[in-house]
Amino acid sequence: MSGTRRPFLGVSPVLLLLFLAASCAVVVFGAGVPESTARSIRRVNRRHGPFLGVVVSNAFEMEPLLRSPRFSPAKGNQLPPYLDVAGRRFRFGTIGEQKVIIVMTGLAMLLLTLFDIKGIVHFGIAGNADPSRQIGDVAVPRYWAHTGLWNWQRYGDGPNDELAFESNGDYTRSLGNLNFSDYTTTTNASGNNNNLLNAVWYEPEEVFPSNSGTPELRRHAFWVPVDARHYDLVARELEGHVILESCVVVAGNGNGTAATTTTCLPRRPVVATVERGCSASVFVDNAAYRGFLRNRFGVTAVDMETAAVALVSMQQGTPFIAVRALSDLAGGGSAGSNEAGVFAPLAAENAVTVVVELISLLN
Ligand SMILES: *[C@@H]1O[C@H](CO)[C@@H](O)[C@H](O)[C@H]1NC(C)=O
Ligand SMILES: *[C@@H]1O[C@H](CO)[C@@H](O)[C@H](O)[C@H]1NC(C)=O
Ligand SMILES: *[C@@H]1O[C@H](CO)[C@@H](O)[C@H](O)[C@H]1NC(C)=O
Secondary structure: OHHHHOOOOOOOHHHHHHHHHHHHHHHHHOOOOOHHHHHHHHHHHHHHOOEEEEEEOOHHHHHHHHHOOOEEEOOOOOOOOEEEEOOEEEEEEEEOOEEEEEEEOOOHHHHHHHOOEEEEEEEEEEEEOOOOOOOOOEEEEEEEEEOOOEEEOOOOOOOOOOOOOHHHOOOOOOOOEEEHHHHOOOOOOOOOOOOOOOEEEEOOEEEOOOOOOOOOOOEEEOOEEOOHHHHHHHHHHHOOOOOOOOEEEEEOOOOOOOOEEEEEOOOOOOEEEEEEEEEOOOOOOOHHHHHHHHHHHOOOEEEOOHHHHHHHHHHHOOOEEEEEEEEEEOOOOOHHHHHHHHHHHHHHHHHHHHHHHHHHHOO
């Protein structure tokens, strides 16, 4: 069930993106892009750009968008319906008045490198870390962090001991740690709960902003803000205004039971601007860790992709916003836990509803 709750990609999207960030020159200008495709890309940019990039987590979340009557795929007489580059498909079309390119994650860097992109809208479903929210609520966080870069401290060292390479400026203790001994369930007779895993300290990512004018200028980034104008637009125009779906129709088993049954959430889901979300190459199905993320970082949405898209957008200086429909509490522990699987498609639909409304407002 946890497997259907939100996307699990075998390859770390964050690492893939960072790899692409490091090697995009090779991917783009090497053997990866045949000359005929490169010509098509140049033509598409010249005649039809700039586009809004719509970056989606996986096929489960992309399908409802492709089926949406608000999305019109390119017809092909001028703009092709899609271009395949480096094993992925870049789909062209319009949502409202906006020309969009839709692509699945892992490709945000390639999208920005190849095409004329004026902004990125990312969407999908996410684990929830806020017990006051419900399955199907659509969260739009103001900040995103990658919470998967750690300095794993040696056993025996404590909070006042410097980390390896900390004095070089590579690592910091300012963001705090997770101490494994805090989660020990048994303590021995002398009250010792020490854990050989000691503690991991959370570290900011490094970015080299492309618009800084100075190459190799390193900046540390932990909380990456989304585009403030887009965030305000969501707060003003969508929060409290968009009507989201709250029921799913479940097909009967054809054994004399009702053909279909309708299952509804306790209340109608809402769009909510929230403060924070985080991502890592980690599928969180653990209540203790979910609680840690909530208490330490104040996050609502927990996923595996958005921070990578946020960091790439920051690196490239491209405006970015992410829309994440929440599934059940990551790690379980709410009344709706047993129904997370049933409501995952509804969450994906709700994310698409909000994304389409948002894009229509961006004109
Ligand atoms: C983790 O907790 C143990 C046991 O309380 C303590 O000895 C150790 O110093 C702590 N480590 C850090 C980094 O806080
Ligand atoms: C409790 O654990 C500590 C650390 O492993 C060990 O040094 C100590 O001997 C243990 N005490 C008992 C009573 O088992
Ligand atoms: C329908 O009923 C039969 C006999 O009770 C059972 O073997 C079968 O698994 C049921 N099919 C479904 C889809 O529940």
